[in-house]
Amino acid sequence: MAVATPTRAPEVRRTAVDSRYRRGAGRWLVLAAAVVVGLAILAPFGIMLLNAVKSPQDYSANGPLSLPTGIYLDGVLAFWERTEFPVKLWNSVFISAVVAVLGALLSLLNAYAIGIGRVKGRLWIVTLFLLANMLPQEALIYPLFTMAQSVGLSNSQWSVIIIFTVIQSAFGTYLLASVLGTFPPALLEAAALDGASRWRILWQVVFPIVRPTLSVLMIFFFIWTWNEFFIPLVMLTTNDTQTIPIALASLQGDRMMDAPTINAGTLVSLVPAVVFFLIFQRTLTRGVTAGAVK
Amino acid sequence: MADGTNILTARRSRAEQRPRAPRRRRAAWVGYLPYLLPGAVAFAVVIGYPLLTNVYFSLFKWRGGMAPLRWNGLGNYADLLGDDQFWTSFANSVAMIVAMVLVPTLVGLVLAAVLFDYLGRRFGARVSSVLRATYYLPQILPVAVAGVLWNWILNSQTGALNTILRGMGIDSPPNWLGDPATALPSVMLVLIWVQIGYPVVIFMAALQRVDPELYEAAELDGAGWWHRFRAITVPQIRPETFVVTLTCTVAALKVFAPIYVLTRGGPESSTLVPSYYSFLSFFDKSQVGYGAAIATVLTLVIVGVAVIILGLQGRAERREREGI
Numbered sequence: 001m002a003v004a005t006p007t008r009a010p011e012v013r014r015t016a017v018d019s020r021y022r023r024g025a026g027r028w029l030v031l032a033a034a035v036v037v038g039l040a041i042l043a044p045f046g047i048m049l050l051n052a053v054k055s056p057q058d059y060s061a062n063g064p065l066s067l068p069t070g071i072y073l074d075g076v077l078a079f080w081e082r083t084e085f086p087v088k089l090w091n092s093v094f095i096s097a098v099v100a101v102l103g104a105l106l107s108l109l110n111a112y113a114i115g116i117g118r119v120k121g122r123l124w125i126v127t128l129f130l131l132a133n134m135l136p137q138e139a140l141i142y143p144l145f146t147m148a149q150s151v152g153l154s155n156s157q158w159s160v161i162i163i164f165t166v167i168q169s170a171f172g173t174y175l176l177a178s179v180l181g182t183f184p185p186a187l188l189e190a191a192a193l194d195g196a197s198r199w200r201i202l203w204q205v206v207f208p209i210v211r212p213t214l215s216v217l218m219i220f221f222f223i224w225t226w227n228e229f230f231i232p233l234v235m236l237t238t239n240d241t242q243t244i245p246i247a248l249a250s251l252q253g254d255r256m257m258d259a260p261t262i263n264a265g266t267l268v269s270l271v272p273a274v275v276f277f278l279i280f281q282r283t284l285t286r287g288v289t290a291g292a293v294k
Numbered sequence: 295m296a297d298g299t300n301i302l303t304a305r306r307s308r309a310e311q312r313p314r315a316p317r318r319r320r321a322a323w324v325g326y327l328p329y330l331l332p333g334a335v336a337f338a339v340v341i342g343y344p345l346l347t348n349v350y351f352s353l354f355k356w357r358g359g360m361a362p363l364r365w366n367g368l369g370n371y372a373d374l375l376g377d378d379q380f381w382t383s384f385a386n387s388v389a390m391i392v393a394m395v396l397v398p399t400l401v402g403l404v405l406a407a408v409l410f411d412y413l414g415r416r417f418g419a420r421v422s423s424v425l426r427a428t429y430y431l432p433q434i435l436p437v438a439v440a441g442v443l444w445n446w447i448l449n450s451q452t453g454a455l456n457t458i459l460r461g462m463g464i465d466s467p468p469n470w471l472g473d474p475a476t477a478l479p480s481v482m483l484v485l486i487w488v489q490i491g492y493p494v495v496i497f498m499a500a501l502q503r504v505d506p507e508l509y510e511a512a513e514l515d516g517a518g519w520w521h522r523f524r525a526i527t528v529p530q531i532r533p534e535t536f537v538v539t540l541t542c543t544v545a546a547l548k549v550f551a552p553i554y555v556l557t558r559g560g561p562e563s564s565t566l567v568p569s570y571y572s573f574l575s576f577f578d579k580s581q582v583g584y585g586a587a588i589a590t591v592l593t594l595v596i597v598g599v600a601v602i603i604l605g606l607q608g609r610a611e612r613r614e615r616e617g618i
Binding site for chain 1: 322323324325326327329330332333336337340341343344345347348351358405408409412413416417421425428429431432434435436437438439441442443444445446447452454457458461487490491544547548550551554555568569572573576577582585586588589590592593596597600
């Protein structure tokens, strides 16, 4: 702004001077307010970090705000062993990864028929998918629970995988169908003239072009499934099948859980999510945007 | 979302305008039906059938498992009407909407505009993107994990907040999650903390779409920040506002995990929500028919609210088009 003003008309310059005047103290106040909001949001994380490596004696003597007097890792170790954390980590990774791949695949097949094939009644189909994505899981859980029991999938991770593949692909279909609806027809016509079958067009023409969107979808599906709570809570009933959030929540009522163990558990549980977020941050922010505007 | 449905309706009207060679077109789309088959089967099995079965269960008295189903007609629904806890749970849903939709959307709108249009221009894009990432941080954790952390912070005996308050000389700080008077506001605060980053990120992305010349022209005309915010920012990003309102309202009506890890609906049902109430009926009280009835009502409420929001969105878009 400031660079452009000198070349402009005199009365314009006056407004610019006004705004520069306002910038003086005002902009620091606004920045301070925005930073305070940020600190308020960070505060729980800070308190958690301070207390995750603090001994119970240190906590009761010096309270939650003091720096730990020494690095105390027994909380982390206690949580790690009590929950058999590597097992939980693997369960979460396995379920989320399989759902991400299968969900993206199912979304692509559906969207191919809707967006490119333009099947009749597609508006209704997409509306149905959209509504399916909004349904409360409570309205499905008891029948799903009894169905899983009757086909021998009770307490099986595959029941959770199948359910989330479908739920996530409801959103994926909706998003991909509108993306494929704008697919350049010239490409499809050229491929059809070359005699390519629908199956080949899907994998050799459509798939390479929508791969970026598919990878965003897979990251979404992975994170959403990772964060899911209700269906895994009901379907996965033993220690060897449960995911990280369920393991943490089920330790919660435990009388033996002192402050450092709770904080260590929270810290260990959120590290994978944060790491995953940092790795895929760029793709993700693009994806959040795509999801909003599409 | 808005654009998605628009594309579809636009495409349909284009198809209707084109009467020639209908037989060949039909043959073309029929060939794509096999691609819909896996999805159709999966949806029928995982969503359609369970949804209908749940409605079926809601017409019975059933203790679950091997117990016999006893026909109850609409009895469960009649019982709901006289059930105070049921009404409390939906009243609390309104509180959840305030905490997860109203406050985050309004605050998020102001924060996004301040970051984008004020701080971004005066301190550079780096400052605003660091602040945005900070606001978004709670969104990336499993909400159950965030809830466990807050449960400890707000614990009346060992929690961080009350330890700090006692250190400041307050002898009997509130039992935040254990007192019916403070439990709901405490849960709402946690949900605002979880939710606030989502609208900020969406709205900032939306603002990138807005033509900067609009702001420059308004600024040259002497419009202050607040004036520009009302006259440009808010109307320009209305589509995203609808998306945020819709997705967050549905999420607020469905909220379960935070309630489960923070309060389990207590104390004295002061934080009970419909999803948790149906969970309790299913698996705790073994009143499967009753739980199914609650879940069915919740489904109808969610679909109804979604249809209303989508309808309002359609009307706003139509009005805008006519205005232009």
